[in-house]
C-alpha cells in the first residue's frame with residue numbers, strides 16, 4: 455500500500471516547498487518531489503492532502519531525554535544541581551516499579567508526540583535489578599507509537615544508587631539480552647559519565663559498541679566541577695580524558711559538552727564524535743552554555759535534547775539554542791533559524807545515526823503537521839516555526855507513516871496521567887511519613 459502525501463506547504467531541509475509530495479511505502483519515504491510529477495509517476499497510490507493552513511515538517515528529533523524526570527515537575531524546581539539530584543531525582547527514581555516506569559513514560563512520550571517529536575533517545579539508568587524496567591520503557595514507546603533509541607546506561611561507582619549499579623559483566627550481558635529481545639529498537643550503550651562509570655566500564659562499553667555496531671552515549675562536561683575533578687585526579691579535562699581512554703571516536707555521543715576547552719572542541723571534531731545540546735535543561739539547572747556555534751563551525755554533528763523534560767518540545771529547544779548563542783556572543787546573527795531548525799531535524803538525526811530528520815527518499819516517514827494560520831503571510835515559515843511556534847500548533851504527528859497524534863489526548867494517555875498522578879501522591883505520602 456503506497457500513499458502519496460500532498461502538501462501545499464512543506465519544509466524540506468528548512469526550505470519552503472510548495473505543492474510538494476512524499477510517497478510513503480511501508481515505513482519510509484520512497485520518493486519525494488513536486489506533486490505533479492509524483493502523481494503521474496504513481497497513479498495507483500492513495501492520496502492524503504494538506505492545504506495552505508498547515509505546513510508539513512520533518513518529525514523533530516530528540517537526542518537526549520530522561521522521561522522519569524516528568525515526576526519532578528513543579529516540586530523539585532529551583533534547586534541547586536546537587537540538591538536536585540540527591541533529594542529529588544535519586545530519591546524518587548530508584549523507587550519506581552516497572553509498572554510505574556511504563557505509565558510515566560507513556561505519558562512523557564505522548565507529550566512528545568503531541569509536540570511533533572517523532573524520535574526520542576531515552577538515556578535509561580534504572581537497570582540495577584535487571585531488564586524489567588527497560589522492557590517497560592520499550593513497551594511504553596511501542597504503545598505510544600514513538601521511535602525509540604534506548605541509550606541503556608551503565609553505572610558501577612559506589613556512590614550511585616544500588617538501583618542503578620551493575621558490574622561490567624552484568625551490564626554487558628543484560629544489554630545483549632535486551633538487544634536480542636528487541637531487534638526493532640535502536641539500543642545503544644551509555645556509560646553514565648566520568649563520575650558514575652569507572653574508566654574500565656567506559657572502555658568496556660566502547661568495546662561492546664564495536665561488537666554490536668551501536669553508538670555510545672555519555673554525559674560529559676555538564677558542570678564545571680567535573681573538569682576540575684578529572685584534572686585533579688587524572689591530569690586531564692573530560693574530553694581529553696575520554697581520548698586517553700581511547701573512546702573518543704565516531705561512535706561517541708557526548709551529551710552536554712559545556713565545559714570544554716577550544717582544544718577539546720577541536721578534538722571532538724577530529725575524532726568524529728557527536729554532541730547533544732540541551733539548552734532548556736542547561737538553563738533550568740543552571741549548568742552553563744555549550745558553544746554550539748563553534749561546534750557547528752568545526753562540523754561536529756549535533757542534536758538537541760529535552761533532557762529533564764520540564765517541557766519536552768524540540769520547537770522550544772531550537773528557539774532556546776538560537777537565543778542562548780545570541781546572548782552568549784552578544785551577537786544577534788549567531789545561530790540563526792536555519793541552523794537551529796537543522797539541529798532539531800536533519801543534523802539531529804545524523805548525530806544519532808538514524809535515517810530521519812527530513813522529507814526525503816529513503817528516510818523514515820516521520821513528519822508533523824503544524825497549523826500555520828497564525829504565521830504572518832510576509833514571514834518565512836521556517837523562521838516562524840523556530841521563533842514563534844508552540845506545541846499547540848501540532849495538529850498531527852506521523853511515525854513510520856502511521857498517525858500517532860491527531861490533536862486529541864487518547865484514552866491511554868488520560869489513563870497514564872491518572873496512574874502517574876496516583877504514583878506521585880503515594881511517593882510523596884511515603885516521603886512525608888518517613889521524614
Ligand SMILES: [Zn+2]
Nearest residue numbers: 520577673761
Ligand atoms: Zn541527561
